[in-house]
Amino acid sequence: MTRNEHMRPEDAGVAGRHVRPILSVRNVCKFFPVTSRGFFQRQIGTVRAVDHVSFDIMPGETLGLVGESGCGKTTIARTILRALKPTSGEVFFSPPPSVTSRQSSVSSKQLSVNSQEHWPLNLATLSESRLKPLRTRMQMIFQDPFSSLNPRMTVGAIVGEPLAIHKLARGSELKGRVAEMLKMVGLEPGHASRYPHAFSGGQRQRIGIARALIMRPHLIIADEPVSALDVSVQAQVINLLGDIQQQFELSYMFVAHDLSVVKHICDRIAVMYVGKIVELAVTEDIFYAPKHPYTSALLSAVPNPDPDIPMSFELSGEVADPANLPPGCVFHPRCPYAEPRCRAEVPVLRDFEAGHSASCHFADKLTLAGISS
Ligand SMILES: Nc1ncnc2c1ncn2[C@@H]1O[C@H](COP(=O)(O)OP(=O)(O)O)[C@@H](O)[C@H]1O
Ligand code: SF4
Ligand SMILES: [Mg+2]
Incomplete structure (x- = not known):
C-alpha cells in the first residue's frame, strides 16, 4: 500500500485475518491541577490538557x-509513552504479528514480554518494571533538535545510549550498530566522534532519528519533528521518515501544528482542539471534504493550488484556556457558524461515514471549504 492509498482500520486484514491496531488509545484524559500560591497550596482549578481522547494506529500506518x-498534542504523546501517567483511560499496545513471531535483532531479553498471549498490554496501568522493556518498542522524536541532544555527549554516545542503558550492546558491537544507524539516516559513521554543536538543525534531527531507530521500535511518536527546521530541510527529514518506515516496519504518530506538513506522510489525520479530537478521517477527506469548521480553518493556512475553490475563514482569537473552558462547543467563540445551541450543548464525536468522524452539531449541514489537490 502506498502513501495516501489510505488504510482504514476496518479494512486492515491479512489473508482474512484481523490485524490488531499497534496502538489503541481509549478515553484517555490527562488533567493537571492548578494550585494556589503560598504555603498552603490548594487546588483551585484543573487544566484539561487531554480530555477523553480515543484513536487507533494500525501496523505500518502514519x-x-x-x-x-x-491543544494538548505533546501531552497526549507523553501520556501514551507513559512519560506522564494518564488521569484516566487506557492505552493498549500490541506489536504487529510479524514482529511478535520473529526473532528480534535487538534483544533476546525482550522476548520474555514478546509473546503473543500477553498482547495487547494496557500501558496506562503497567508497572514501571513491565514498562521498561516495552519502552524500547516505542520511541519519540522531539521537536527541537537543538535542545533534545546532550551537548556534552558525542554523537556516537547519544545514538548508542539507549542500547547501552538497556545493556543490549557494548564495545565494538555497539560502535558497529551506531555506525550502521548513522548511515541509515544519511550521516557518516565518522560523525560518531563529533559533538552535536558541529551539526545543522536537519543533521541534528537525523541524529535524533538514529537514536530512536537503534532500538528497532515498532512505533515512533514524532512530536513536531520538522517545526524547528528551515522549509527546505523539512522535506528532507519527512522523506527520510517515509523511507525508513517500510524498511523498519514502523508505525508513526506524527504531530504537527500545520496541516501542510502532514499532507504527504499521513494515512489518516486526527485534528485536535483544546484537549479533544474534533475530526478524524483519512488524509484525503480531511483535505478535500472537512466536516469540522476548525479543520476547515486550519486548511486556510495551506497553499491552495486551485483558485476556484473558495478560501475557508481564517482563524481569529486565541485557543481556549483548558483551565477555563467555554460552555458548549469549546470552538464556539471562534466559529463563524456558531448558533445558540453551540453555546449550550457539547457536541459529541460522531461517525458520518466509515472512518470519518467529527464533533460539530452541524457537520452534516455545513459545506466547508477544503483544498483541491
Ligand atoms: N505540566 C503541566 N502542568 C500544567 N499545565 C500543563 C502542563 N503541561 C502542559 N500543560 C498545559 O496543557 C495544555 C496542552 O499543552 P501541550 O500538550 O504542550 O500542547 P501542544 O503540544 O498541542 O502545544 C496547555 O494549556 C499547557 O499549558
Ligand atoms: S458545534 Fe457550533 S460552534 Fe462548534 S464547530 Fe459546530 S457550528 Fe461551530
Ligand atoms: Mg507540543
Whole structure:
C-alpha cells in the first residue's frame, strides 16, 4: 500500500485475518491541577490538557495529530509513552504479528514480554518494571533538535545510549550498530566522534532519528519533528521518515501544528482542539471534504493550488484556556457558524461515514471549504 492509498482500520486484514491496531488509545484524559500560591497550596482549578481522547494506529500506518499550539498534542504523546501517567483511560499496545513471531535483532531479553498471549498490554496501568522493556518498542522524536541532544555527549554516545542503558550492546558491537544507524539516516559513521554543536538543525534531527531507530521500535511518536527546521530541510527529514518506515516496519504518530506538513506522510489525520479530537478521517477527506469548521480553518493556512475553490475563514482569537473552558462547543467563540445551541450543548464525536468522524452539531449541514489537490 502506498502513501495516501489510505488504510482504514476496518479494512486492515491479512489473508482474512484481523490485524490488531499497534496502538489503541481509549478515553484517555490527562488533567493537571492548578494550585494556589503560598504555603498552603490548594487546588483551585484543573487544566484539561487531554480530555477523553480515543484513536487507533494500525501496523505500518502514519496517523497525523494536528492542532494549534496548546491543544494538548505533546501531552497526549507523553501520556501514551507513559512519560506522564494518564488521569484516566487506557492505552493498549500490541506489536504487529510479524514482529511478535520473529526473532528480534535487538534483544533476546525482550522476548520474555514478546509473546503473543500477553498482547495487547494496557500501558496506562503497567508497572514501571513491565514498562521498561516495552519502552524500547516505542520511541519519540522531539521537536527541537537543538535542545533534545546532550551537548556534552558525542554523537556516537547519544545514538548508542539507549542500547547501552538497556545493556543490549557494548564495545565494538555497539560502535558497529551506531555506525550502521548513522548511515541509515544519511550521516557518516565518522560523525560518531563529533559533538552535536558541529551539526545543522536537519543533521541534528537525523541524529535524533538514529537514536530512536537503534532500538528497532515498532512505533515512533514524532512530536513536531520538522517545526524547528528551515522549509527546505523539512522535506528532507519527512522523506527520510517515509523511507525508513517500510524498511523498519514502523508505525508513526506524527504531530504537527500545520496541516501542510502532514499532507504527504499521513494515512489518516486526527485534528485536535483544546484537549479533544474534533475530526478524524483519512488524509484525503480531511483535505478535500472537512466536516469540522476548525479543520476547515486550519486548511486556510495551506497553499491552495486551485483558485476556484473558495478560501475557508481564517482563524481569529486565541485557543481556549483548558483551565477555563467555554460552555458548549469549546470552538464556539471562534466559529463563524456558531448558533445558540453551540453555546449550550457539547457536541459529541460522531461517525458520518466509515472512518470519518467529527464533533460539530452541524457537520452534516455545513459545506466547508477544503483544498483541491
Ligand atoms: N505540566 C503541566 N502542568 C500544567 N499545565 C500543563 C502542563 N503541561 C502542559 N500543560 C498545559 O496543557 C495544555 C496542552 O499543552 P501541550 O500538550 O504542550 O500542547 P501542544 O503540544 O498541542 O502545544 C496547555 O494549556 C499547557 O499549558
Ligand atoms: S458545534 Fe457550533 S460552534 Fe462548534 S464547530 Fe459546530 S457550528 Fe461551530
Ligand atoms: Mg507540543
